[in-house]
Amino acid sequence: MTIEIKVPVLPESVADATIATWHVKSGDSVKRDQNLVDIETDKVVLEVVAQEDGVIGEILDEEGATVLGEQVIGQLLQGGAAAPAAAPAAKAEAPASAPAASVEAVDVKVPVLPESVADATIATWHVQPGESVSRDQNLVDVETDKVVLEVVAPADGSITEIFAAEGTTVTAEEVIGKFAAGAVSAAVVSAPAAEAEDDSDALSPSVRRLLAEKDIDPASVKGTGKGGKITKEDVEKHLKAPAPAAAKADSAPVAVPAGERSEKRVPMTRLRKTIANRLLDAKNSTAMLTTFNEVNMKPIMDLRKQYQDSFVKRHDIKLGFMSFYVKAVTEALKRFPEVNASIDGDDIVYHNYFDVSIAVSTPRGLVTPVLKDTDTLGMAGIEKGIKELAIKGRDGKLSMAEIMGGNFTITNGGVFGSLLSTPIINPPQSAILGMHKIQDRPMAVNGKVEILPMMYLALSYDHRIVDGKESVGFLVAIKEMLEDPTRLVLDV
Known part of the structure; x- marks a missing residue:
């Protein structure tokens, strides 16, 4: 029995895909659920697995070919019949x-x-x-x-x-x-x-x-x-x-000039081109402004130091900074619904749920998987969710459901040493929060100078839907909750 190897159904708004890697070749024996081929779109890499045990027959589309959703790209011979060996021979005789x-x-x-x-x-x-x-x-x-x-x-x-x-x-x-x-x-x-x-x-x-x-x-x-x-x-x-x-080096008659300059030209990947287009679209189609503030991170650092061992023992994961950021953002979104809304044509869509996109750097480029219903998650649930998304993003295993949607984005350039930035909105969202490097700075506290671990916050927002009053109030609310984490527990 011949089974068609097909491209999976592509996500909405994705017109075509590319054959990235065939892991088998014609004549190979395969097991059920074995990965046969990777299909790359501008958003995610999809795996096509064997439906049954069998032998790979003809491969119709090679690596690099552009394909459509549900297109037949190869054949699987269930059970591994001897027919495939005869088929190429018949084909080889045709040119005669x-x-x-x-x-x-x-x-x-x-x-x-x-x-x-x-x-x-x-x-x-x-x-x-x-x-x-x-x-x-x-x-x-x-x-x-x-x-x-x-x-x-x-x-x-x-x-x-x-x-x-x-x-x-x-x-x-x-x-x-x-x-x-x-x-x-x-x-x-x-x-x-x-x-x-x-x-x-x-x-x-x-x-x-x-x-x-x-x-x-x-x-x-x-x-x-x-x-x-x-x-x-x-x-x-x-x-x-x-x-x-080595032989070429020995026989080369022409000496290469010292300090010779060279260039390397590499085609942009489909994901990189998509990122570039989305960033340009965000700059050109939104009235984007950025407002700044700073936060004293000492209270959170002291809290983590005090409860880290107990947290790890109970939840089997470390207590990081991101769970505090996500919790503070979620509470601030509740207080400022305009920031949790989006524009659709001439309508403003207010979202009564809280899905936060987390910017993750991967070898293929920046992706923003979504941590859903953050208002229902505790600190441990947030940490585990972020870790899982980060690992999948690194390995190219994110599903379409995990990267679609999102009402607000958090990006943490501080892990790379960024002191200050103006992040670009992730459309159709209305705002994005940039976290930065925590750095000791002299600060005036009650008339005295103290050295405190400070971090700059940057909120980029679409001025068409979010006014200056709401943007500043949103950022101040996040600052207050991070500087006094008790507020996250008491909802004040």
Whole structure:
């Protein structure tokens, strides 16, 4: 029985995704629930697992391919039948009869564009008229403001005409070239070595990403693919074989000038591009202001020191600063409902629940998972919730439910040493609180100078919905609760 391997249903507002990593290859035996492939969106990495024990059949979309929700990207043969071994052989024999087959003209079209994307740009043609190509070989990259789409060959054949040059603006399903299925260029077949240099430039996204991550010059890798094209296996083989590099160093006749400057160019990840677009959108679509205050952290530091051991013994987790921040923010949101609201068109939506986004730095970029219903959580519940979200964020395991929503955001730049900042609102939220480095400073207390551990607070807010009086009052309420933690218990 053949089971289709499909892309999961994508979250709302996510138009497409990218094949990040295949953990198996055709012919591999797999167990039920074994992870087969990682699918990356601009928000989260999704895992596709085996539905049953079996053998991987054909893989239809390679790493780096752009795919849609519920698209079939491979096949799983339940139980591991012998059929898959015969299938490739039958496919391998097909080219023998290709010369006698009739030539079929096929339009090369721009793919269907994601929702809200009006047009696209021809980024790179990887082939020229007359060149022979193999089925699924990348012909052209089409770039939108959200993603780069690849147009691949529907069959073995050759490109006959190109209608849209690089840099041309095109629309969805526009015909940009002609492809002759079954047509083979004799010049290409008779002189593969002559074109190896040109074809090697057409690197797949997965190969480009691996070369960039390992800082490898493509010219130093020997390609074994069609026309000398570099494959992922070629790069991995290059990494495992240090000998050629040593030989090259010994035979190099040209000395490298001392202090030579170099650059490394790495394509932005989908997540990084999304972060950039959201930050720009926040700056351009909100009337954002920032107000500041400072807080004496000594009372909280003394409280933590006094009860830390008892807290750990009872709850099996340390008492950190974030639980105090979240508790203070939650109480302040209750008192200032405008800060817990958002704008939807011409309406103001007041939220009667308290979901706080916590900014978490991960290897892939900044994410803001949501700690839900913080008004119902105790200090231990908050600490455990934040730790769980941070670990999932680091490992790329956050679910869509854990990163969607949120009425208010807390970001703590102090862990990186930031003394003061103006955080940017996380739309459609109305405000964000920035916490900073705790630093000893001389302060006037009852007419005397004392050295106290002080921290600056920064509240950025959307002035369209939050007035200055509410923003200052909100920040003062947080200051008072942090400087006198008893207020959090007594609700005063």
